[in-house]
Amino acid sequence: MLRNHILKTAFFVLAMLVCTIGIGQDFSQDNYYVTLLRLQGEVDDDRASWQAIEQEFFDKVIKKNKYIVGHEMLVDTFDERLSEVLIVNIYKDWNDIELARKRTMELIEEGWPDEKERAAYFEKQNRNFSLYYSNQIMTTTKNVKIRDREKDDRTKPLTFYLVFNKLVDNPDDDLINAYEDYLQFVTFKDPNIRSYQAYRHFFGPDSRDFLEVYVTDSYDDLLNSFELDKALLMQMFPDEKEREDFIEIYNAGVVQEEGKVYENIPAQSKYLE
Template structure:
């Protein structure tokens, strides 16, 4: 890869961290990294009961994750429409790279405090781990500016995750990308009443450094089509001239390969920090 493309890669993925005004003023409330662990259900688990599983995971959430000062937020998502129905997604956010490691160490400490008796601690984790297969994968992302923050809610939400890829054009620049992205976010995403939350992430550590992830949060599956139609309406309202729309699309499109995949998940509000 040429030097210019390397610099653009750094500009797009490492420097476009969400600005402080989007989050609370405390440094500890400002995500700088997001870990995504894709686990899988143990398909041989007999007599699976969703409520019992939630109760087991909530015990860990209440006794460990919620008390871990190095984890800002945590979420759990279940397969809705993805290529793999065994998927279960665990997401955590952190204010620094160092806090990822510190959070892991703190989890171990809090687990020992919650279950001081070693036999009982092993019994709990054996029960918890029995729900999952041994295989999993991990990715680490950096937030990209332009989040539409989801209001706190105790209801299940639909998360449409679109995984695309950056193209790193020779004639591109961070300034142009930021300007184009902000214009679209301000006039389409933020004005779309069906989009309750929106997040952009770039690769930090994992299998594919070109990965660009967008997450659209909506209230129901029925709102998916409405969201798309409304975005099209807003796009045409902001760029009423067809030639201008095509010009914008050409400028923005050069930053992406055009290849993407769509995944739909359901949040588990009971397991949210």
């Protein structure tokens, strides 16, 4: 979890209907259900064509589905071929996932009333991705830094740094306190980090899953945040030995981590109200 390491849809409709989430959105309650759908891309068209296909689905379905209260589509910042895409939605209630699925089917028929045109659209959409995908359902936690969305430039994508953690079994109070202290005295004080949200496992193959999402205005701001975090940590623990002891405790809570950088597509963002 401690970020002291080096920065190391088109989508299948049926998969999306079963399991869809919201990431980088701003909410402080811990009863939102969050599902993460990771797709492997095989984009043959240029990115503008792919984005136009997805924009049509967003406008006709996602935007109009009241049960999906937040949505992001995240793409790999450094990969023009879109080899990985994350579909993101937020649900206020567990039952809303099923209600959203039913409403999505209705909106698909409304958006493409002609059966042949509907089939042609989804054939065109689905060809951009392989059959492989992974998904899981998570829930929000109390650990959040809320972004002031009035400062957003909606014409430019935001940078999302996602850290996929595997936690130790039964973390003790020392580990939890170290994590929350780091948030309070480092992450939340770093102006480069516009928002932070942590997600805990709810349904999926591994109950140790713990996802952290850092949102910045740009990739440069993300890099700057790493440097400032080091300085803030030194302010938190001026004594080197105390600092090293803290880091050791903090890092002991994680057995595995993977950090990846994405950007969103502003025109396909649906904010939680």
